[in-house]
Amino acid sequence: MPKLKSDIGFFFNPKSIAVIGASPTPGKISNVIIESLKRAGFTGGTYPVNPKYKTVGDIKCYGSISEIGKEIDLAVIALPASLVPDALRGAGGMVKGAIIVSGGFKESGKVGISLEEQVRGIVENDGIRVMGPNCMGIYDTISKVDTFFIPADRIGRPKRGGISLLSQSGSFAGTMMDEMAYEGIGVARVISYGNRVDVGEAECLDFLAEDIDTRMVALYVESVDDGRLFVDAAARCAKKKPIVAVKVGKRGSGEAAARSHTGAMTGRYEIYRAAFRKAGIIEVGGYEELKEACKALSIYDPAPGRRVLIISDGGGIGVNLADSCEEQGLEVAGLGRELQNSLSSFLPSFCSVQNPIDLTGSVVDDWYVTALREGLSDDYDMAILALMWGPPQLSERLIDRICYAIKELKKPVIICTPGGEFAKGMNRILGERGVPVFTTPESAARAAAVLARD
């Protein structure tokens, strides 16, 4: 009789991890995983399993799972696909769940499909929970689990933060992690679940909904296995925290590519759109917008409305930004009479006191701070500063003052700063201070639009 499925929480809080197919050879998948667990600071037990070795690095290696002599929460299986079913069967009763990182299953043709069916049978009969196959598994800054088997010098590991990323594609997740590490954006849990023979998006969403370390969920979807389960779980989760999703394989070629990628039948895009809308998911177009959305939503709560104030010291970029905001459906509402008067009394007459406010190249720090404070005290929902660092009187102290103002004003403030060396240096500082920075007017406007979704 099939056993009842257990809760998947242990994947994100394992006390012990067995690595099946462990190898002492640097660069091998299993070896990278063992090294990553060490580097990440995983404090549970790590148990390499391989009858060929006595030790892996400085850790004792076991001939089989049963040799370990205690119940193991999580087995990471890094074996050739053909050996996976036996290994999984052998773990039965001793292991709560397994992450099968190996490829060579449904995505790769006939033999793979049959192997995947065997894995599915074992899951159903033995009650063992499985993530994968054909996946990267979990990178978790809270539990310190890291099964992403690409060394950190190729794929950086982000610091701890509030974003959890749920992705069918391992390379998509890994690339996103790498870029977030580079930009100093923090994550909670990254989950690459690949072919989804068992654990899928619905269960993960239920877990993430309750997870206090997850502030927002980013979702990469080629397909979902059960539409109703997915929509229900997503709706539950979206009530508690924002979910931003990318559906790929939208049309002809992408759809076919997705099928050969994770064996996913992507289905008609329109159905997904409707499902996302129903569940309260914020849909974005692709990698670019997902990254932008993560940047904004990991820092700010969604805004109650779409009224955006633009402040600029470079007219051209300011006008471009106004266009972009309107294209994104934001409202670049004109300044009220009172606000206009109060700003006019403070700013020189050559500044343009409309929306965008153009402080011109003669700008000094004070003008920015005053415009921001007075502007956001009015009924705007957020502000975008098109902050060009060319004007020579702008100083780095402005960054402190902007950060302080954001804290007090309690409304989202987004920075738009294109440019080179100097600008990127300032962007880095702002980013480290927790202010979301974008390098084109278009990307700033897209991010603002995500915040303004209602």
Added chain:
Amino acid sequence: MPKLKSDIGFFFNPKSIAVIGASPTPGKISNVIIESLKRAGFTGGTYPVNPKYKTVGDIKCYGSISEIGKEIDLAVIALPASLVPDALRGAGGMVKGAIIVSGGFKESGKVGISLEEQVRGIVENDGIRVMGPNCMGIYDTISKVDTFFIPADRIGRPKRGGISLLSQSGSFAGTMMDEMAYEGIGVARVISYGNRVDVGEAECLDFLAEDIDTRMVALYVESVDDGRLFVDAAARCAKKKPIVAVKVGKRGSGEAAARSHTGAMTGRYEIYRAAFRKAGIIEVGGYEELKEACKALSIYDPAPGRRVLIISDGGGIGVNLADSCEEQGLEVAGLGRELQNSLSSFLPSFCSVQNPIDLTGSVVDDWYVTALREGLSDDYDMAILALMWGPPQLSERLIDRICYAIKELKKPVIICTPGGEFAKGMNRILGERGVPVFTTPESAARAAAVLARD
């Protein structure tokens, strides 16, 4: 009787430059310009003019233009707006043309409007040619003229290359220059013409059309002064080299902002769209797309068609890229039977031999090179490589081989590599080797679409 207007070519090849309002104080606009001319390596004569000083730095300073005692090609006027008309009048007969970088004219209200009218009168009566006012002037890697008055540590100066940028907005042009300098993209001439009291886009386009150093023209437009002149000049230019244009101030708020920015009446956006189309201009959405278009078109000629081949080693990004390409109107056409067979005989069975070609995380350099060579030998117009550097067997040598293949194949190849530290390092090398690299699938697809315009 008004004098005949002279050709504007001397702006881009002056033998002598007078800087009127020259100051020895570092950081002052006029001083930055004198320093920039020196740093850029301008070999013509530089003549500071200011009755208050005997020298500026180590250069002799003159009390007036007439004191210099010879005809001057170009005067750069960096004086308060109220002093500009007299200075311009005083230069009459001794100077071919002037760049008025000062602000405080039409863009700033009543007094400014009247000052601008005076300047216009002088232009019409004396035949002196004027660029500006309220502009940054010229940055020119061929003539070594640099009147962009923001020091190079704030706004980087790009190396010599084939892009010429024509922009009403100085900050837009400066920001673009700064970013191109950072990314190693080269420019020929950058022209910020501001309020356009005399020299405008039509004459500049006529100059750039004939300019052998200009390979493509990038255009930032808030408004044009004479629609018919503009369309005619643009059409002449577009027959010789690609023109990519951004129209800003498209809608309500942006339109109003543009008016206060350079005093431009932006007019109905639809009229501009039609004019661009008629002239054969490639219209793009804003700063982001203009930068992307510059990157692609400064390296590759436009492609004869829209058939794009995608090669990837990260399935998810590959599928995303296929979606993005189709959204941009590109044709992600499936592989022909013959190509499919020949690739299948070379690649392992777990690779996906469709379009996108997915080489998977097991990829080695050879697979990329073979897929690219065989693929582009077929009837694709261009290729995009979604090149993830996570797969450990990919080596830096791949870059050499890709560059070599591009040279032989003579079709555009675009790289799409998102990611962090390692990826950005590889991107830098590829960029220096003259391969256009983009960091999101969406931006790569947008750039490819620009190349495919017909």
